[in-house]
Amino acid sequence: xxxxxxxxxxxxxxxxxxxxxxxxxxxxxxxxxxxxxxxxxxxxxxxxxxxxxxxxxxxxxxxxxxxxxxxxxxxxxxxxxxxx
Numbered sequence: 237x238x239x240x241x242x243x244x245x246x247x248x249x250x251x252x253x254x255x256x257x258x259x260x261x262x263x264x265x266x267x268x269x270x271x272x273x274x275x276x277x278x279x280x281x282x283x284x285x286x287x288x289x290x291x292x293x294x295x296x297x298x299x300x301x302x303x304x305x306x307x308x309x310x311x312x313x314x315x316x317x318x319x320x
Contacts, residue, residue: 250274278305285317293319 249255251271259268269277282303289301302318 281315285315289317289319 248271250268256268285303286301293299300320304316304318306314308314
């Protein structure tokens with residue numbers, strides 16, 4: 237799975253049958269999740285992050301929250317959280 241991230245392959249490519257078959261040949265012991273599973277994991281992490289931030293802030297304040305996920309040039313996954 238992390239090979240896809242490191243290779244900058246789009247998440248939707250995970251659903252391609254030929255790509256999945258090739259990955260299984262190369263990495264028989266690993267299970268490659270489908271694009272829906274990856275998307276669900278991403279949304280779950282987003283919700284957990286937002287809920288965690290809300291719990292730490294005073295209840296009556298209003299704020300705008302932005303999350304950004306990307307891969308750095310040295311292939312590190314980065315999640316940025318911005319609150320205004």
